[in-house]
Amino acid sequence: MARGGGNRQVRYVRRPVGRLEESSFAIEDAPMPSPAEGEVLVRTLFLSVDPYMRRQMLGTKGYAVPLREGDVMQGRGIAEVVESRHPARRVGEVVFGEIGWRLYAALPGEALRPVDRSVRPLSLHLGLLGAPGLTAWVGLTDHGRPQPGETVVVSAAAGAVGSLVGQIARLRGCRAIGIAGGAEKCAHVVRDLGFDACLDHRAEGLEEALRHAAPGGVQVYFDNVGGAVLDAVLPNLAMGARIALCGMIAHYNATGPIAFRHLQSLLDNCVTLAGFRIGFVAPERRAAAAAELLDWFRAGRLRWRETVSDGLETAPAALVGLFDGANIGKRIVRVAPAGG
Amino acid sequence: MARGGGNRQVRYVRRPVGRLEESSFAIEDAPMPSPAEGEVLVRTLFLSVDPYMRRQMLGTKGYAVPLREGDVMQGRGIAEVVESRHPARRVGEVVFGEIGWRLYAALPGEALRPVDRSVRPLSLHLGLLGAPGLTAWVGLTDHGRPQPGETVVVSAAAGAVGSLVGQIARLRGCRAIGIAGGAEKCAHVVRDLGFDACLDHRAEGLEEALRHAAPGGVQVYFDNVGGAVLDAVLPNLAMGARIALCGMIAHYNATGPIAFRHLQSLLDNCVTLAGFRIGFVAPERRAAAAAELLDWFRAGRLRWRETVSDGLETAPAALVGLFDGANIGKRIVRVAPAGG
Known part of the structure; x- marks a missing residue:
């Protein structure tokens, strides 16, 4: 018609x-x-x-x-x-x-x-209650398995998924450290989203900066980026750390190999890494995610931009x-x- | 005295x-x-x-x-x-x-x-019933979690750990593909240890050779090597594959970064990777390993060199x-x- x-x-x-x-x-x-x-x-x-x-x-x-x-x-x-x-x-x-x-x-x-x-x-419905929200909740909860008092690091912390990961980590009693590109994003992550800290990966010395920010090591790393940021986090992992591998945005545009210095940390620290994609997650976990996210949001406990x-x-x-x-x-x- | x-x-x-x-x-x-x-x-x-x-x-x-x-x-x-x-x-x-x-x-x-x-x-007591034997059994059983009919790949297949991993995989009903350096080792792995196949990583085209040897993809990779061999296995992993990361011998002598082309496979295929060290394994799992290895050895079902x-x-x-x-x-x- x-x-x-x-x-x-x-x-x-x-x-x-x-x-x-x-x-x-x-x-x-x-x-x-x-x-x-x-x-x-x-x-x-x-x-x-x-x-x-x-x-x-x-x-x-x-x-x-x-x-x-x-x-x-x-x-x-x-x-x-x-x-x-x-x-x-x-x-x-x-x-x-x-x-x-x-x-x-x-x-x-x-x-x-x-x-x-x-x-x-x-x-x-496209964000908090859509793929990004479900991805953040399921990846952190089921693959990161954070315990109260642990340190959770998330890359692309100002992005849709990352901004939720750090807030959920804090709601679960963890310390949340973001990694983002540029001072403006880092300020937003700490000031508006309530992360404990945010490190600028465009500045020099991310690996050392994270060592200072997490002197006891990182128990959970939620990675949206891969590449050099992942390589800077690896030597800071604590024994028995978990990596929820959600995205590798640094690799999507790459046309050649990517160099890593610290992959051996996966072995040295008995790290468990899980690549995951929300499309393969069981419906009952997605439902649990949506319910808790909506509860938190309505209670004013989650910021969403x-x-x-x-x-x-x-x-x-x-x-x-x-x-x-x-x-x-x-x-x-x-x-x-x-x-x- | x-x-x-x-x-x-x-x-x-x-x-x-x-x-x-x-x-x-x-x-x-x-x-x-x-x-x-x-x-x-x-x-x-x-x-x-x-x-x-x-x-x-x-x-x-x-x-x-x-x-x-x-x-x-x-x-x-x-x-x-x-x-x-x-x-x-x-x-x-x-x-x-x-x-x-x-x-x-x-x-x-x-x-x-x-x-x-x-x-x-x-x-x-230093090998089959020591760290190498326990490492092979625990890594494959608890981290590789092989199911009958799956394809298990192991690097350093002619070594102490690798030679057991492939034999245990076959005892569990899996297809075992070794990766080793040189024709002599590969012949030993297939002829003496009974692996289904063994690929020479010193030859050209390991990634393609593995694609031909495992056309349905690799469900379990037991890695002793890391580096270029790991990078050749990554694009051959099946959806939901498990990597038991036992050693990264290619990294121990490295003084600079190591280039990877295919780490993104960890994400694309929802891979679970577990770094592990036998010293951190629970005593009851070590005991279970030693008991089954000794049973198999006494029954003549395991070759040990x-x-x-x-x-x-x-x-x-x-x-x-x-x-x-x-x-x-x-x-x-x-x-x-x-x-x-």
């Missing part, structure tokens, strides 16, 4: 080599889709912008639908049902799903999950910015104002 | 930088020790030569007694009690302990553990040889013939 105002979409047109650039994307007009039987037409409200997307563009196995050049860019979002040819979906519902980077999409009704539209902003840009056309720059260290908090693109 | 024939000892005299060399040691005459009250005088029968000793020479924390230049070289051994001033130790007993590299030693009676002298050769050299003066070359890839099986120095 045709509508007033056309559709627009972002296509993935050029495979990134090394640094991701906006030239990997093209923004264009597109036909307004018509839902087939069993489908619904949705209007995009918010899109989530996440580091895994770069890997999806390279076709890395297991990272959502592998993308090929020419495809409409995939991406999770929150949308409003504007027309339904599916028995369970009603016009006006707000849904979560793989919406893609477009103003309107026709999608199978069963691929969309209704969300509580009383939660405001609705973008919380979003960086929001307006308009579908800002999505490519938002994704590129994740890899340029420009981001604080959860990165969101607001595509259209929420109705209702 | 003075005896006929003098004592001799090996001292650690020069800290190794890069490659370990025999010039780190000096062999010399020494006074015959006299046991004080509570001590026993022992005559060394066998000495164990192990990779951890190089780390002990560098003072790495947790690796037995850190050595300083000038110290008599430490080392575990089997010895015979020739004089006792300790109520629980009897002349003629065979004991295990930190004997050190010397013909005779006076040691506290409670630092020595009597062993079954009917086990022959007595050197089995030792490389033995004769004379205290061969100990430095034996240790250096561990890092030159010259070794097959457990490295033993026979210091004196066993009596009785």
Whole structure:
């Protein structure tokens, strides 16, 4: 069914080599889709912008639908049902799903999950109660296994996942030390998020700085970064330390090998390292995570920050910015104002 | 009490930088020790030569007694009690302990553990029933957690630990693939030890060779080596793989950083890696290991090979040889013939 105002979409047109650039994307007009039987037409409200997307563009196995050049860019979002040819979906519902980077999409009704539209902003469903929140809670709880009094270190501490990891660590009675890029982010992490300390990995001597900040050693390291930051944390690990390996953003853009000096610490300190991905986590752990996060948030015990840009056309720059260290908090693109 | 024939000892005299060399040691005459009250005088029968000793020479924390230049070289051994001033130790007993590299030693009676002298050769107490055997069994069982039908890969497959890991894997119903240096070792691993395959890491293309040998991916990697061999195994890991990190011999002699291309596999494949050291393993797991290893050995289901050299003066070359890839099986120095 045709509508007033056309559709627009972002296509993935050029495979990134090394640094991701906006030239990997093209923004264009597109036909307004018509839902087939069993489908619904949705209007995009918010899109989530996440580091895994770069890997999806390279076709890395297991990272959502592998993308090929020419495809409409995939991406999770929150949308409003504007027309339904599916028995369970009603016009006006707000849904979560793989919406893609477009103003309107026709999608199978069963691929969309209704969300509580009383939660405001609705973008919380993409962050605190979405993949970043669940990732932080599950990774720290099940892989980091922090005990009260232990020291928890998290990299990309100003990011969506990291900002929660340190706060959850403190709620569990631990000391939380963040690592972030630049003085502004570090100040935010300590002042706004309540971490005990935050170290700037762009400054010289991260390894020594962490030795001073955690003289008794690090019991839990939640890593979002890999690379040189991981290598600086390794010699500071305590005997029996746990590493929750959540991301390796320093490796995603790398085209050559990455040098490590201190991997031997994994052996010397009897370290357990667990790589994990939220898509492979059991539903009951995800549910436990969402419940406790929402409790904490409603009780005012968790701070949550979003960086929001307006308009579908800002999505490519938002994704590129994740890899340029420009981001604080959860990165969101607001595509259209929420109705209702 | 003075005896006929003098004592001799090996001292650690020069800290190794890069490659370990025999010039780190000096062999010399020494006074015959006299046991004080509570001590026993022992005559060394066998000495164990192990990779951890190089780390002990560098003072790495947790690796037995850190050595300083000038110290008599430490080392575990089997010895015979020739004089006792300790109520629980009897002349003629065979004991295990930190004997050190010397013909005779006076040691506290409670630092020595009597062993079954009917086990022959007595050197089995240093290998199959000692640290290497326990390390292989505990690392594979508790950290590798192999399931029947899975593929288990082990590096340094011709060495003391590795040769057992592959055989235990097969006894547990797994496919065992070894990695070793050179055609001779690889032939030994397949022909004598019964591994399903063995790959030569000195040949080109280890990563591709493993891809052909394990087309369904590697579920368990027992690593004794680290470095380039680990980097070649990483992209071949299956989803949910486990790495038992037992040794990183490629790192011990390294003076600079080591480059990795494929660490990201730890994340992509949700890999669990556990660094472990036998000294930190619970006594009940060590006991379970020794019992099952002895059962298998007595039933003729485990092959065990030792490389033995004769004379205290061969100990430095034996240790250096561990890092030159010259070794097959457990490295033993026979210091004196066993009596009785």
